[in-house]
Amino acid sequence: KKTKLPLPPGSFGLPIIGQTLSYHRALNANAGEDWFRRWITTYGPVSRLSYFNTPTAILAGPSGNKFIFSSASVTAKTTASMARMIGRRTLQDVVGDEHRRVRTLILRFLQPDACKRYVAGMDAEVRRHLDAQWKGRTTVAVMPAMKDLTFDVMCTALFSLERDGGENDAVRQVLSTEFQQLVKGISVVPLNLPFTSFSKCLAASRRGRRALRDHRGEAGKARERAELADRRCAHDTTAALLTFLIRYLDANRDAYEKLVHEQEEIAQCKAPDEALSWEDLSKMRHTWAAAQETLRLIPPVFSILRETTDDIEFAGYRIPKGWQLLQPTSTTHWDPKIFPEPEMFDPARFMDASAVPPFCFIPFGGGPRMCPGNEFGRVETLVAMHYIVTRFRWKLAPSCDGSYARFPLPYPSQGFLIDIQPRHRQQTNA
Numbered sequence: 288k289k290t291k292l293p294l295p296p297g298s299f300g301l302p303i304i305g306q307t308l309s310y311h312r313a314l315n316a317n318a319g320e321d322w323f324r325r326w327i328t329t330y331g332p333v334s335r336l337s338y339f340n341t342p343t344a345i346l347a348g349p350s351g352n353k354f355i356f357s358s359a360s361v362t363a364k365t366t367a368s369m370a371r372m373i374g375r376r377t378l379q380d381v382v383g384d385e386h387r388r389v390r391t392l393i394l395r396f397l398q399p400d401a402c403k404r405y406v407a408g409m410d411a412e413v414r415r416h417l418d419a420q421w422k423g424r425t426t427v428a429v430m431p432a433m434k435d436l437t438f439d440v441m442c443t444a445l446f447s448l449e450r451d452g453g454e455n456d457a458v459r460q461v462l463s464t465e466f467q468q469l470v471k472g473i474s475v476v477p478l479n480l481p482f483t484s485f486s487k488c489l490a491a492s493r494r495g496r497r498a499l500r501d502h503r504g505e506a507g508k509a510r511e512r513a514e515l516a517d518r519r520c521a522h523d524t525t526a527a528l529l530t531f532l533i534r535y536l537d538a539n540r541d542a543y544e545k546l547v548h549e550q551e552e553i554a555q556c557k558a559p560d561e562a563l564s565w566e567d568l569s570k571m572r573h574t575w576a577a578a579q580e581t582l583r584l585i586p587p588v589f590s591i592l593r594e595t596t597d598d599i600e601f602a603g604y605r606i607p608k609g610w611q612l613l614q615p616t617s618t619t620h621w622d623p624k625i626f627p628e629p630e631m632f633d634p635a636r637f638m639d640a641s642a643v644p645p646f647c648f649i650p651f652g653g654g655p656r657m658c659p660g661n662e663f664g665r666v667e668t669l670v671a672m673h674y675i676v677t678r679f680r681w682k683l684a685p686s687c688d689g690s691y692a693r694f695p696l697p698y699p700s701q702g703f704l705i706d707i708q709p710r711h712r713q714q715t716n717a
């Protein structure tokens with residue numbers, strides 16, 4: 288019966304190119320949402336196109352999300368460039384039993400109980416970062432600063448790579464350089480010819496992995512964890528969340544005031560050098576609601592890619608084995624039937640988690656591949672915001688227009704430049 292069903296409506300476009308270029312152009316111009324909206328308006332919530340020269344079905348909306356997260360005939364898919372750059376070792380690139388095994392290993396150091404133990408280390412890293420990169424300055428480029436911060440937090444808290452002026456610092460440096468190449472390589476055309484972007488990324492990644500192989504002992508263990516936890520997902524996503532949260536708070540004074548009040552109340556109960564505790568984090572309801580609202584409006588992961596392992600039927604259409612499935616995360620996030628006045632920044636939507644319908648808010652994905660770092664990212668965001676909010680005031684610098692593009696992660700123009708001033712509490716401590 289399945290074979291008699293029609294393919295989803297749509298078009299494969301030009302041979303080889305398909306819709307790849309137009310989609311990537313839209314992402315670079317930060318018009319990815321509009322691109323999907325136009326496509327879905329034309330062909331409906333289930334449609335077909337050609338992406339990276341592969342037949343692809345778009346499944347949009349809550350039922351599409353549910354299907355992708357729960358179907359046994361759907362598996363992970365990475366772009367060819369990534370698979371060649373990192374080999375097949377990371378969690379995102381393994382499937383079936385191997386995926387379950389590696390995921391269990393990773394969850395041991397990412398689940399909430401483990402995250403509780405990281406709070407003090409994160410607290411120290413955030414303070415160190417603000418002292419080194421914010422204190423005494425009048426302007427900060429937020430995105431690069433947040434990338435440095437989340438990288439440092441990950442190395443210290445997760446990989447136990449304390450700064451030691453020796454081998455640990457060397458491993459940190461290698462991880463950092465290699466990571467930049469991996470991020471660049473996410474969306475380049477996998478053409479390994481001299482002077483192509485891909486061949487440069489490939490060479491840098493090889494150098495990085497060779498250098499890491501030389502490290503043994505604690506640093507070697509840290510490297511193993513780093514490889515498993517997949518640095519691609521881990522620190523740029525959280526850096527994007529922090530950056531855009533800071534941007535939205537600048538433009539929404541009401542939400543900002545609530546957050547300041549909440550964080551000041553926590554700060555007032557602590558001695559100047561006392562680290563935040565797990566209990567303190569549970570009081571940060573407004574802060575996490577504002578962070579979730581930021582993830583709704585600008586999910587760092589713009590779309591999720593999968594592959595069918597069998598012919599499947601969905602919504603009356605046949606999607607053949609071997610097709611890709613493309614899931615635009617923000618389609619449900621920006622649906623006015625689910626989130627009224629979707630363009631408004633309104634953290635109140637998330638003050639009661641049960642008010643959000645299932646499969647509609649998916650910044651961390653869902654199902655067996657749901658982001659295992661969501662709790663780590665939450666804790667890191669709350670700790671960082673506590674110190675940013677209680678130590679500084681900020682506003683968008685006049686020379687910065689606040690716009691952003693996607694490569695495919697969101698990146699604001701000029702890294703999002705803000706003018707900063709110390710808050711009273713920091714002045715008295717300084």
Ligand code: HEM
Nearest residue numbers: 378379516517520521524525588650651652656658660664
């Ligand atoms: C705001 C922060 C974050 C966001 C928005 C985010 C988002 C996501 C999303 C949407 C996925 C699913 C991708 C897919 O289904 O193909 C994912 C997977 C993943 N994330 Fe995150 N992530 C964040 C932070 C982190 C952190 C802090 C870590 C680790 C420390 C991490 C590690 C991973 C890993 C290992 C996967 C692959 C899971 C698997 O394939 O089973 N993420 N992330």
